[in-house]
Amino acid sequence: MAEMEVKESSKKGPGVKKSKKHSTRVDLTPMVDLGFLLITFFIFTTTVQQPTAMNLNMPKDTKDPKLDMPVKQSGSLTLMLGKGNVIYYYFGNDPTKMQTTGYKAVRQIILDKKKSTPAADLFIIIKPDKDATYKNAVDILDEMDINDIGKYAMVDPTPEEYGLIQKTEQAGGVK
Amino acid sequence: MARAKIKRGSTAVDMTPMCDVAFLLLTFFILAAQFKPQEAVEVVTPSSVSNKVAPEKDFLNVTISKDNKVYLNMDPKIKEDVLDELGKERNMSFSAQDKKNFEMADFVAVPLNQLKQFLALTPEQVKSSIASLPGIPVDSANNELKAWISAAINARMGEQLNFLIKGDDAVKYPTFKAVIDAFKANDQYKYNLVTNAKQVPEGSELYKKNLMEQRTGKKE
Numbered sequence: 001m002a003e004m005e006v007k008e009s010s011k012k013g014p015g016v017k018k019s020k021k022h023s024t025r026v027d028l029t030p031m032v033d034l035g036f037l038l039i040t041f042f043i044f045t046t047t048v049q050q051p052t053a054m055n056l057n058m059p060k061d062t063k064d065p066k067l068d069m070p071v072k073q074s075g076s077l078t079l080m081l082g083k084g085n086v087i088y089y090y091f092g093n094d095p096t097k098m099q100t101t102g103y104k105a106v107r108q109i110i111l112d113k114k115k116s117t118p119a120a121d122l123f124i125i126i127k128p129d130k131d132a133t134y135k136n137a138v139d140i141l142d143e144m145d146i147n148d149i150g151k152y153a154m155v156d157p158t159p160e161e162y163g164l165i166q167k168t169e170q171a172g173g174v175k
Numbered sequence: 176m177a178r179a180k181i182k183r184g185s186t187a188v189d190m191t192p193m194c195d196v197a198f199l200l201l202t203f204f205i206l207a208a209q210f211k212p213q214e215a216v217e218v219v220t221p222s223s224v225s226n227k228v229a230p231e232k233d234f235l236n237v238t239i240s241k242d243n244k245v246y247l248n249m250d251p252k253i254k255e256d257v258l259d260e261l262g263k264e265r266n267m268s269f270s271a272q273d274k275k276n277f278e279m280a281d282f283v284a285v286p287l288n289q290l291k292q293f294l295a296l297t298p299e300q301v302k303s304s305i306a307s308l309p310g311i312p313v314d315s316a317n318n319e320l321k322a323w324i325s326a327a328i329n330a331r332m333g334e335q336l337n338f339l340i341k342g343d344d345a346v347k348y349p350t351f352k353a354v355i356d357a358f359k360a361n362d363q364y365k366y367n368l369v370t371n372a373k374q375v376p377e378g379s380e381l382y383k384k385n386l387m388e389q390r391t392g393k394k395e
Contacts, residue, residue, distance in 0.1 A: 028190030035197025053367035134346035148380035
């Protein structure tokens with residue numbers, strides 16, 4: 001690379017012994033290559049490992065119905081997180097009309113809802129059921145961040161909803 | 176006037192200084208790097224778009240392993256106070272040896288009634304028996320995590336404490352909820368969920384918002 005052979009003896013063939021005087025200098029180029037390669041490797045591996053923290057603020061539990069926030073039916077979207085990374089969602093307050101989706105497709109559903117609803121009315125209710133995982137919950141909270149949803153709540157599904165989910169799961173054979 | 180002789184320069188460059196620099200840098204980076212201590216409980220954290228670095232000071236870390244066991248560790252600085260406080264609240268007495276062991280221990284992985292035996296274990300013993308340790312009970316009947324959190328809060332006497340929750344991808348939601356409930360019972364509502372950083376998806380609302388903030392130079 002850095003050292004160019006100016007004179008190249010063309011006589012050398014296979015089996016011909018070199019008669020050149022050996023210089024004591026060693027070509028350090030490969031060594032430098034190796035050094036920088038290692039540096040690059042270390043830099044890349046160290047910076048990536050930094051864990052980040054996602055803020056989660058939960059509301060205070062309250063039994064006082066006066067403090068309950070009313071949610072407009074037209075603006076609500078309920079996402080129920082079920083077993084096997086499946087999301088069941090419905091608009092308004094009729095869980096029997098729920099539909100099924102996954103974690104990739106849910107963004108479009110949220111965005112569509114966001115577009116078709118006045119910002120003040122939009123409210124997303126997240127209901128992770130007993131079989132949902134922590135990853136599911138974090139993913140969906142992350143989705144709220146990504147889609148810039150201002151108002152959302154995380155609550156438990158009602159027994160009725162849980163029954164519906166289980167029925168759907170049994171019908172669909174989700175394990 | 177004698178004309179300066181133009182030497183025929185060799186194209187060979189001496190690589191020695193370059194090599195020196197490369198290895199000097201390499202040595203520097205290796206020595207300067209902080210190695211992550213080997214984690215006793217292996218946890219694969221989910222990823223999020225959050226770019227906030229997890230706090231490393233004054234923390235109380237609740238780790239949930241993939242088999243839904245809850246472990247607790249905290250900033251070594253506050254350990255002694257927390258144990259004192261816990262002893263007061265639960266009418267338990269800890270010897271100087273217990274305290275020393277507690278400060279050495281990476282985490283707590285047993286109910287309170289087994290705490291002393293657990294603290295007496297050597298790190299190697301803990302490591303080999305990690306799968307059989309029961310974890311801190313968080314069910315509603317006996318939520319000991321609540322006691323730990325309360326001890327930590329009282330030990331800090333109102334000073335800021337960062338609550339880190341580090342859960343595995345496979346943790347079932349009810350366990351996570353039980354942990355949250357333990358915090359809620361102590362009137363703590365702000366948590367940091369430890370996650371891996373993820374790129375904000377291009378074209379999403381947050382992406383546009385960040386872009387706007389960059390352009391206008393203001394931050395909300």
